[in-house]
Amino acid sequence: MSTYAQKKGFGATVWDYLTTVDHKKIAILYLIAGGLFFVLGGLEAMFIRIQLAVPNNDFVSAGLYNEILTMHGTTMIFLAAMPLLFAFMNAIMPLQIGARDVAFPFVNALGFWLFFFGGIFLNLSWFLGGAPDAGWTSYASLSMASEGHGIDFYALGLQISGAGTLMGGINFLVTIINMRAPGMTYMRMPLFTWSTFVASALILFAFPPLTVGLFLLIFDRMFGSNFFDVANGGNTVIWEHLFWIFGHPEVYILVLPAFGIFSEIFATFSRKRLFGYSSMVFATVLIGFLGFMVWAHHMFTTGLGPIANAIFAVATMAIAVPTGIKIFNWLFTMWGGSIKFTTPMLYAVAFIPSFVGGGVTGVMLASAAADYQYHDSYFVVAHFHYVIVGGVVFGLLAATHFYWPKMFGTMLNETLGKITFWLFLIGFHLTFFIQHFLGLMGMPRRIFTFLPNQGLDAGNLISTVGAFFMAIATLILLYNIVVTSVKNEKVGNDPWEDGRTLEWAIPSPPPFYNFKQLPLVRGLDPLWIEKMEGKKTMTPAEPLGDIHMPNNSFTPFMISLGLFVAAFGALYREDYHWGVMVLIAGLGITLLSMFVRSVKDDHGFHIHKEDLLNDDDKGGKA
Amino acid sequence: MHVEDKFTAETWPAAPEKQTLEGKNKFLGFWLFLGGETVLFASLFATYLALKDKVPNAEHTLAKDLFELPIVFVATMLLLTSSLTSVYAMYHMKNFNFKKMQLWLGLTVLLGFAFLLLEIYEFNHYVHEYHHTFTSSAFGSAFYTLVGFHGGHVAFGLLWIVTLMVRNAKRGLDLYNAPKFYVASLYWHFIDVVWVFIFTVVYLMGMVG
Numbered sequence: 001m002s003t004y005a006q007k008k009g010f011g012a013t014v015w016d017y018l019t020t021v022d023h024k025k026i027a028i029l030y031l032i033a034g035g036l037f038f039v040l041g042g043l044e045a046m047f048i049r050i051q052l053a054v055p056n057n058d059f060v061s062a063g064l065y066n067e068i069l070t071m072h073g074t075t076m077i078f079l080a081a082m083p084l085l086f087a088f089m090n091a092i093m094p095l096q097i098g099a100r101d102v103a104f105p106f107v108n109a110l111g112f113w114l115f116f117f118g119g120i121f122l123n124l125s126w127f128l129g130g131a132p133d134a135g136w137t138s139y140a141s142l143s144m145a146s147e148g149h150g151i152d153f154y155a156l157g158l159q160i161s162g163a164g165t166l167m168g169g170i171n172f173l174v175t176i177i178n179m180r181a182p183g184m185t186y187m188r189m190p191l192f193t194w195s196t197f198v199a200s201a202l203i204l205f206a207f208p209p210l211t212v213g214l215f216l217l218i219f220d221r222m223f224g225s226n227f228f229d230v231a232n233g234g235n236t237v238i239w240e241h242l243f244w245i246f247g248h249p250e251v252y253i254l255v256l257p258a259f260g261i262f263s264e265i266f267a268t269f270s271r272k273r274l275f276g277y278s279s280m281v282f283a284t285v286l287i288g289f290l291g292f293m294v295w296a297h298h299m300f301t302t303g304l305g306p307i308a309n310a311i312f313a314v315a316t317m318a319i320a321v322p323t324g325i326k327i328f329n330w331l332f333t334m335w336g337g338s339i340k341f342t343t344p345m346l347y348a349v350a351f352i353p354s355f356v357g358g359g360v361t362g363v364m365l366a367s368a369a370a371d372y373q374y375h376d377s378y379f380v381v382a383h384f385h386y387v388i389v390g391g392v393v394f395g396l397l398a399a400t401h402f403y404w405p406k407m408f409g410t411m412l413n414e415t416l417g418k419i420t421f422w423l424f425l426i427g428f429h430l431t432f433f434i435q436h437f438l439g440l441m442g443m444p445r446r447i448f449t450f451l452p453n454q455g456l457d458a459g460n461l462i463s464t465v466g467a468f469f470m471a472i473a474t475l476i477l478l479y480n481i482v483v484t485s486v487k488n489e490k491v492g493n494d495p496w497e498d499g500r501t502l503e504w505a506i507p508s509p510p511p512f513y514n515f516k517q518l519p520l521v522r523g524l525d526p527l528w529i530e531k532m533e534g535k536k537t538m539t540p541a542e543p544l545g546d547i548h549m550p551n552n553s554f555t556p557f558m559i560s561l562g563l564f565v566a567a568f569g570a571l572y573r574e575d576y577h578w579g580v581m582v583l584i585a586g587l588g589i590t591l592l593s594m595f596v597r598s599v600k601d602d603h604g605f606h607i608h609k610e611d612l613l614n615d616d617d618k619g620g621k622a
Numbered sequence: 623m624h625v626e627d628k629f630t631a632e633t634w635p636a637a638p639e640k641q642t643l644e645g646k647n648k649f650l651g652f653w654l655f656l657g658g659e660t661v662l663f664a665s666l667f668a669t670y671l672a673l674k675d676k677v678p679n680a681e682h683t684l685a686k687d688l689f690e691l692p693i694v695f696v697a698t699m700l701l702l703t704s705s706l707t708s709v710y711a712m713y714h715m716k717n718f719n720f721k722k723m724q725l726w727l728g729l730t731v732l733l734g735f736a737f738l739l740l741e742i743y744e745f746n747h748y749v750h751e752y753h754h755t756f757t758s759s760a761f762g763s764a765f766y767t768l769v770g771f772h773g774g775h776v777a778f779g780l781l782w783i784v785t786l787m788v789r790n791a792k793r794g795l796d797l798y799n800a801p802k803f804y805v806a807s808l809y810w811h812f813i814d815v816v817w818v819f820i821f822t823v824v825y826l827m828g829m830v831g
Contacts, residue, residue, distance in 0.1 A: 103647040103650075103651060104647060104651060166658060170651050170654045170655055170658070171651070173650075173651075173654055174647050174650050174651040174654065177650060178643070178646055178647055178650060179643075179647075204654055204657060204658045205657065205658065205661050207658070208658050208659070208661040208662035208665060209661060209662075209665045211662060211665075212662060212665035212666055212669065213665075215767070216669065216767070219756075219763065219767065220763075223756070223757075224756070224757040225756055225757060225762075225763035225767070226757065226758075226759060226760040226762070226763045227669070227673065227760060227763050227764065227767075229760065231678060232677075232678045232758075232759050232760055233673065233676030233677050233678055233759050233760035233761060234673065234676070234760040234763075235672060235673065235676070235760070238669055238672055238673070241668075242665055242669075245665075595785065598782075598785055598786075598789065599785065599789045601798065603625060603626065603798070
């Protein structure tokens with residue numbers, strides 16, 4: 001059983017990744033796939049900004065613009081931001097709680113492949129008759145009127161990838177509840193683990209309404225039902241409710257893990273315990289809870305009436321309180337700390353004013369009466385880019401630099417990292433700050449062009465220039481990744497030297513069983529506690545023994561492939577006679593694969609004690 | 623205790639579904655999954671209530687003219703009883719009595735299958751007698767989607783339990799398959815609970831108009 005140390009050929013490596021159930025490898029898959037979709041969504045953003053750079057531009061047509069805009073939003077939320085967060089949750093969370101893998105390694109792989117096939121399916125729409133064009137919210141009144149198959153690709157693709165996300169959420173919840181190392185109580189869990197926990201709970205309860213909404217859309221568009229057909233008794237507002245009951249928790253699913261990442265970074269590089277740990281936990285849970293109470297603030301102008309609007313307005317403003325608690329805790333963590341301005345720390349520091357900017361406009365938008373003025377204007381576009389880019393994307397870029405050595409065993413270049421940071425920060429504010437004013441001056445959201453001399457020319461040009469800064473920053477980050485990967489200078493357990501939590505107590509990258517012996521956790525920031533007592537490693541909580549590991553499996557890939565095939569069948573069922581056959585065949589592949597999984601025993605295997613002893617240079621000492 | 627250990631009725635542990643880490647994870651994960659399923663059905667119920675009796679014109683049948691209590695009552699009794707038989711199956715599972723567990727699971731499957739046949743008959747009846755179809759009105763779409771999702775769950779549950787029974791027929795109980803039987807029965811109870819709500823919200827509330 002020491003074959004795992006051998007070098008593998010290319011084909012064997014590909015097969016390994018196609019069948020892997022190791023959370024660290026699945027994390028790398030999520031990072032690569034999410035990164036590709038991030039670049040794709042970024043390109044779409046560039047097309048949007050180029051089109052809007054000057055008035056009366058004809059860089060893209062109005063119809064194509066709608067497709068680009070829809071795919072930019074959909075890709076960035078579902079196929080870039082969420083998977084990239086899942087990458088870090090997968091890579092880091094099990095290490096932070098001292099676990100050897102997630103609770104359901106097989107389901108973890110299945111979740112990834114479902115997301116991946118769903119994303120590919122959605123993007124194939126570009127080549128198969130046109131992409132969806134009703135916005136990422138795909139309101140039924142628009143999407144039912146959309147011709148061609150674009151919306152069908154949206155509904156089916158998101159259904160498949162959404163199923164994967166739901167599985168990931170359940171998996172993380174069970175992992176955190178059942179698989180913490182001895183001594184790792186809930187109130188000793190690192191903040192990133194806590195935010196993964198709360199975000200996973202939100203996924204569990206927020207994704208089913210989306211599933212239902214997408215089913216209704218699929219049934220209406222492809223199977224002749226009448227949910228949104230007003231002439232037959234349908235009601236399009238049902239979609240708005242279902243979408244936003246999912247959609248609002250979704251923004252907290254995105255931003256809470258980013259908060260968690262920043263909490264780790266602030267504590268690490270201030271070389272100080274996180275200020276107000278328990279209030280941070282409380283605020284995270286409270287934000288998660290309130291996140292379900294506010295969906296109708298996206299629908300103030302739908303006409304739900306003043307009572308509903310007032311209740312949802314107040315609930316929305318209430319979220320500013322726990323968020324404020326967090327902001328002050330981060331500031332007080334830095335206060336009196338011995339701060340090191342590394343690249344991740346720069347993102348963390350820049351995040352505070354950027355995100356607060358988005359928060360302030362959020363409270364403005366929450367006032368229902370005023371929202372009638374802001375609604376569907378560039379003010380809203382500016383607001384949500386301030387929270388999503390200023391919060392989530394900054395968090396992802398910070399995590400990329402912070403956790404890169406843990407995931408790949410080599411550091412990203414700090415100088416290049418700082419150049420990326422400054423270009424991205426400047427570009428971000430240049431792009432989106434001015435959009436507040438464009439919105440207040442009356443520029444509507446989602447228009448493909450505008451007339452000259454209406455006071456919108458300069459603002460739009462500045463915004464486009466800013467977008468190029470962010471594009472260049474992303475290119476430098478990619479260059480950084482290539483250069484450092486080629487050099488591949490190996491680093492030790494704790495490359496930032498100030499690691500506080502368990503993931504920094506084991507080698508970078510960790511051996512596939514993570515911990516040779518499970519560590520004994522004696523308090524918050526367990527590694528820091530040991531360091532303060534002059535030790536370099538954790539105290540083991542168990543004697544060295546055999547380790548049980550799960551087997552690799554190709555079944556997750558097949559289950560997901562079946563649904564991918566079935567989606568084509570559903571899509572073309574009414575156009576071609578073979579559609580229904582493909583639908584049945586695809587579902588057959590999926591059910592058959594599930595059946596195989598069900599009847600074939602999978603007991604996993606054991607790494608024997610002797611092999612672990614021989615594996616000393618790979619470390620993994622608790 | 624280990625998954626591959628052999629047991630007798632005397633050594634069989636009290637909560638066999640939670641003796642291994644895999645079992646514990648399955649147990650908790652499945653409860654969480656059922657939490658998500660609850661929200662899924664809640665969304666379907668909300669959609670149904672919003673679209674109940676929403677039809678294009680006066681010629682369409684409404685809920686109060688459509689449902690007949692006898693057939694729905696029989697279906698309800700079948701499903702409720704199948705929930706009880708699955709409890710007996712789990713009772714015997716905990717007592718390491720594999721044969722009796724299989725017997726009661728078999729009864730559960732039969733009752734579930736009878737329920738499904740009755741539902742198919744009912745749908746067929748609505749379609750041909752009342753022209754109440756999936757595509758005839760928003761009411762029809764919402765009705766068949768909610769009740770059909772439940773029926774789909776029943777069908778999947780039947781396939782699942784039969785697969786488990788056949789797969790384990792020769793080897794009896796161990797700590798590897800005990801959690802599998804246990805979560806399948808949890809799923810079956812959940813289907814039953816959803817039906818109680820469908821019976822109340824769709825049929826009873828439908829009949830009073």
